Amino acid sequence: MTQTDSPTLTPESPGNELKNNFTQAPVASAQTLRDSVETALNNYFAHLDGQPVTQVYDMVLAEVEAPLLERVMKYTRNNQTKASVILGLNRGTLRKKLKQYDLL
Template sequence: MNVPISTSVEQNVRNYFEVLDGESTTDLYELILSQMERPLLQVVLEQTNGNQSKSAKILGLNRGTLRKKLQQYDLL
């Protein structure tokens, strides 16, 4: 099954609003990015057996930026 990531994100955002049931929310953009970034980094690291250089290349980040993000999410 080849479901685009955007479809999954769309479904989850719609579900989020359903759960809110009319309640207001703020900073949704930041919330979504923070919720997606940690698992993204974690899965890519797993796929590269912890190789940060390979992970950085896959993610399109330089290794220093990746290290900062890994520290931010306590993944080191």
């Protein structure tokens, strides 16, 4: 699924609430990434108020994958070969994902 295939999120939509939960997580916390995701999902599901929800997997993956790619690319000074080694991805796969998230 490409970023353009993702459902459009409005400020009040459940997807934006999940994004806010991720972005508001404390930086210097002893909480693991896994715990942060669990907390964000618990908050997300607790505030649905009966709204239908689909594509949670894609939504969570996009919220985690995009900043991961962005940070690794910054760390490697945009060297895709080094970034692909760090991420354990084929360079072609990395390029595809960078395009998917408009990072290339």
